[in-house]
Amino acid sequence: MLFNVARFELRYQLRNPVFWVSLFLFFLLGFGVTASENVSIGTPGTVHENAPFAIAAMTGAASIFYLFVITSFVANAIVRDDTTGFGPIVKATAIGKRNYVSGRFLGGLAVALLGYLAVPFGMLCGSMMPWVDPETVGPQNPVYYLWPYLVIAIPNILLSSSLLFGLATITRSMLWSYIGVVILVMGYLIVSTIFGSQIEYRQLMAQYEPFGFGAISEATRYWTAADMNSTLLPLEGVLLFNRIFVIALAAILLALTYWRFSMAERAPSKRRLKKLALMQNGDASEPTPQAVVSSAFSQRFDSSTTRAQFMIRLKTEIMQVCAVPG
Amino acid sequence: MLEIVGVSHTYANGTRALDNVSLSIPRGMYGLLGPNGAGKSTLMRTIATLQTPTEGAITFGDLDILAQPEELRKKLGYLPQDFGVYPRVTAYDMLEHMAVLKGVADKGDRKAVVESLLNQTNLWNHRGHFIAGFSGGMRQRFGIAQALLGNPELIIVDEPTAGLDPEERNRFLNLLAGISDNVVIILSTHIVDDVADLCPRMAVLAGGKVQLEGAPLDLIAQTKGRIWKKTIGREELDAHKERYQVISTRLFAGRTIIHILADSRPAGFDDVEAGLEDVYFTTLADLRRVA
Incomplete structure (x- = not known):
């Protein structure tokens, strides 16, 4: 059943236009980096457009932007039941918590991983464009594309997916998941900018920075341009430590999410019930409405009505946006 | 068969939706009648193991459903009140998926069961259409199709005829009437005729309490x-x-x-x-x- 749930999720998301739009955008992102001489990600001039180092750097960098897309796949997988109103039907079946949570997650993760293939594929296509100076392109080797995908992209996307899946499970809202992502990305950028520039935190950043940039720059600190053009990232030392840390963190987040998730809506706690009982005792008498409807009021349709109509719509819209987040 | 003993429920916002409800529901069609806001849906959701009550016990046969909700879900068919559906999924695919969730593991069985239910609910010609585009009546028929999947022993249908036109309502009630007598079917509704047409036993729920219980014919005789x-x-x-x-x-x-x-x-x-x-x-x- 787990397999079937995951497969349904995968097939469902493949019909989602968001998937195809993101596929296109991330293809363009990869394509642009290799097809244009003006765009590069942290590589010196003599490094090839399709050098294994350049591909690894891009694979890592794009995974930050990919967080926003993942929200749509992974958070949707769990929030969809609440937003569409189909949830009660699914939750009343014998699906079981294990199949429900892990099937949805695995399906969403598979879509996310599949969609991210657009980045290396875009880089490959970009570097083969006729207008790219052949001097700046090295030999094509599929391993140069697959290795960073395996070592950098998969753990990064696993962590991002676990995080968003957890966020969506707890908040039960797409909007809050998006807000969570924005806060996380901002926080990440601030923290990594502050600490990344300081030498005494370099080792710490390399070990625990979740997207692996610290680890990559630590592992390749003394590389020459020739190394960058020909050497795969060595999965050892600080990079290996960082990747294992990222996967472990993802596992912890998933375990927490699983623990927090409940198939049935729990009854309010005893303490809450006592508090409610206390509150209800203090009820004051309600005002009574005017019983008789007077037909003496008048209706007008002039410029002051238009103004009043505009103002009340404006007020309602503002209240809707401010007071109901999602 | 289904025993509900002293069930009360208070929501986190303080609404007391159920107040010491006790009912004994035999096999066959059972009508639960009550005005809007009487607590019917809360009771239905509670029996369907979608929420835990603040007090009380519910058993189905020998099964304590509050302690073992998973076990009840294996025997349950549930049609909630105003449910929604996923966009971009056809009736056939959704029903096929539901069949997996209901434990119809064999692919051939699944095909047979899904096709016969689509036929029974007159949805065969619409099987390739997205459910999100269905009319109210078609959507309810899809709802009953998924509720009937996998030979449930307990079927809960919550306000199934609200908002249907008279012809669709008739068609829907006929579908319900065709279900075997060996099954416990709880029909919750605010429409008196639904109960009068179908149910040999019924209860009236209002203000979160059971106000009346019995066979419709006896109850009518009492007011003679x-x-x-x-x-x-x-x-x-x-x-x-x-x-x-x-x-x-x-x-x-x-x-x-x-x-x-x-x-x-x-x-x-x-x-x-x-x-x-x-x-x-x-x-x-x-x-x-x-x-």
């Missing part, structure tokens, strides 16, 4: 000789309400027909063949008088 009707003009209504215990008012061709409760026939009133609606309205009228 106590319900009277009169056709009056609109302006006389208030005066009649003051003098008599009016249980229902209905308009017919611009005149008002009132039904009242009295132990002997007051002057000017006629006999009336009491129906389940009179029983229901008498119960609600009693409740309002107490309040």
